[in-house]
Amino acid sequence: MDxxxxxxLLEAVRSGRASVTxxxxxxxxxxxxxxxxxxxxxxxxxxxxxxxxxxxxxxxxAQVVAILRGMLRxxxxxxxxxxxxxxxLFRAVRRIRRDAxxxxxxxxxxxxxxxxxxxxxxxxxxxxxxxDIPVAEEAAVTAExxxxxxxxxxxxxxxxxxRLLRHREQIAAARVIICVAGMxxxxxSVVAGLTAAPVIAVPxxxxxxxxxxxxxxxxxxxxxxxxxxxxxxxxxxFGAGYAASAMNRR
Numbered sequence: 001m002d003x004x005x006x007x008x009l010l011e012a013v014r015s016g017r018a019s020v021t022x023x024x025x026x027x028x029x030x031x032x033x034x035x036x037x038x039x040x041x042x043x044x045x046x047x048x049x050x051x052x053x054x055x056x057x058x059x060x061x062a063q064v065v066a067i068l069r070g071m072l073r074x075x076x077x078x079x080x081x082x083x084x085x086x087x088x089l090f091r092a093v094r095r096i097r098r099d100a101x102x103x104x105x106x107x108x109x110x111x112x113x114x115x116x117x118x119x120x121x122x123x124x125x126x127x128x129x130x131x132d133i134p135v136a137e138e139a140a141v142t143a144e145x146x147x148x149x150x151x152x153x154x155x156x157x158x159x160x161x162x163r164l165l166r167h168r169e170q171i172a173a174a175r176v177i178i179c180v181a182g183m184x185x186x187x188x189s190v191v192a193g194l195t196a197a198p199v200i201a202v203p204x205x206x207x208x209x210x211x212x213x214x215x216x217x218x219x220x221x222x223x224x225x226x227x228x229x230x231x232x233x234x235x236x237x238f239g240a241g242y243a244a245s246a247m248n249r250r
Contacts, residue, residue, distance in 0.1 A: 005078075009023055010023075031043040035066055035070060037063060037066075038063065038067050040071060045078050049118070050146050051071065051078035051079070051081075052071070053081045053082070053238070053242075054068065054082040055083055056082050056083060056085035056086075056107075056109070057084035061089050061091075061092035064082065064092065064093065065095075065096060068080070068093060068097070072096075072097070077113045078113060078114075079112050079113055079114060079145045079146070080110065080111040081108060081109070081141070081142060082108065082109040082110075083106075083107070083142075083238050084108075085102070085107050085109045086107065089109070090102040090109055093109055097111050103141050105134050105137040106134055106135075106137035106138040106237065107134070107138070108142070108238075110141060117147050117148070117149065118146075118148070119175070119245065120175055120249070121149070121173075121175030121176075121248060122148075122149045122150070122173065122174050123143045123148050123149070123150050123178065123241075123245070124150075124152075124153070124170055124171065124173075124174035124176070124177045124178070125139055125150065125153070125178045125180065126152075126153050126154075126156055126164070126178070126179050126187065126191060127153070127155065127180045128156065128157030128158070128179075128182065128183070128187045129155055129181075129183075129206065130154065131182065131204075132181060132182055132204050132206055133154055134237075135180050135236075135237040136152065136154065136178070136202075137237070138237030138238050138241065139237035139241035142237065142238050142241025143178075143241040143242075143244050143245050143248075146242070147245070148244070148245050148248050151170060153167050153170065157181065157183075157186075157187055158186045158190055161190070164187075164190065171191060171194050171195050172194070174195070175247075176197055176198055176200065176244040176248050177191060177200070178200045178240045178241070178244055179191050179199055179201050179202065180202040180237065181201075181202070181204065181217060182204035182206025182207045182211060183207045183216075183217065184220055185201070185203050185216065185217025185219075186220065188201035188224060188229050188231075189221075189224045189226050189229065192226030192229045193226055195228070196228070198228055198230065199226070199230070200229075200230055200231075200232060200240045200243055200244055201221040201229050201230065201231045202231075202232055202236060202237060202239075203217035203218040203220075203233075203234050204217065204234065205234055205235055214234035214235065215234070217234075218233075
């Protein structure tokens with residue numbers, strides 16, 4: 001439930017379209033609902049602008065479905081995002097929501113209940129290599145379901161700098177940029193030198209032995225000489241998309 005949902009509920013009660021009892025019923029599970037194995041934060045959208053996100057990995061399909069039912073029970077218009085899911089989990093979700101969509105590349109599941117666009121500009125997502133696309137897609141799905149206009153450009157790593165420079169106009173126009181790269185993680189530093197926008201760097205676990213599962217790219221990004229670079233955790237496309245959305249709203 002977000003601010004708009006609260007305003008609409010109060011207006012419905014004031015105008016008589018909803019009774020006080022109905023209003024109380026809709027607010028009954030706020031601020032959170034205890035399922036025993038999980039506590040659903042129904043106030044997340046009101047506090048932070050987007051409903052609680054379900055992290056699918058490590059949860060059983062039955063647990064995810066129970067959490068999802070709890071999130072769907074209040075009649076809100078919040079979009080729903082489930083990350084790190086697989087086809088088995090999607091089948092369980094689709095049994096209760098036929099409109100659920102599985103984004104196979106990123107492993108995300110979305111349920112769209114509104115098409116509000118709240119961002120101030122475009123979020124541009126750049127992936128250094130094709131192997132980085134799954135993490136970039138997680139960032140893209142996250143930012144898009146949160147109501148942002150998202151543009152994606154893939155395979156523009158520093159090994160072929162001319163491929164990146166072809167997109168300089170997009171880079172200049174973007175309000176927030178997400179750079180996803182493995183190997184030596186150089187892409188965010190190059191991009192940040194071309195723009196005044198904040199650049200969110202996402203190291204990936206792509207690379208050979210001395211990449212240490214993304215640690216090399218992480219350390220390179222943390223040590224970037226560009227001042228407008230901030231860094232999220234290895235393979236954390238979701239965190240990058242969420243942070244970019246928060247930046248784009250303000």
